[in-house]
Amino acid sequence: AQKVTQAQTEISVVEKEDVTLDCVYETRDTTYYLFWYKQPPSGELVFLIRRNSFDEQNEISGRYSWNFQKSTSSFNFTITASQVVDSAVYFCALSEAFSGGYNKLIFGAGTRLAVHP
């Protein structure tokens, strides 16, 4: 069975601090996909990144970076120099590959990040 664990329920930081959100996943599939989404108070889930199981290259996008390690089944997310606008709930998600090309996202419990001025 597939499972995503985000052990950090809530994180509180002061603006400009770096923060890392942890994500550990379980799957028996050899091909799978990992995602991070941001959910601000408005409710919309905002897509941040997708990573394929066969691509372990880390990625940086502005202040955001992701560390994918298959050996530890982790896909961690780091925000550098956090800002108040980063305050939101962040979800890590896992999907297997379906022949129809759609996905079936299994979400972690989410980490609520509060960035204080």
Added chain:
Amino acid sequence: DTEVTQTPKHLVMGMTNKKSLKCEQHMGHRAMYWYKQKAKKPPELMFVYSYEKLSINESVPSRFSPECPNSSLLNLHLHALQPEDSALYLCASSQTGAGSTEAFFGQGTRLTVV
């Protein structure tokens, strides 16, 4: 344009009412989804449509009835709901093809059943 539009934004309905949630996307995506999210919980998949055909039903009670009239529209018909069905209902869409592509979500409909 990566927009998924859901209407209404808020809905209050009685347990004997019939209502519908609507979702629209114009990104040419052929997969569309309904997710349900209870307060302080992650979203949970309800239904997946691929090329306007129902591909996944996650054992959702029959009081929830999905419909995909065309490739841009997705409806969720509600009838005889219970107070515990109160939640944020999120619609999403994604491309189809080999592998799994990212889903784009709407802002959701906050449903309250009284």
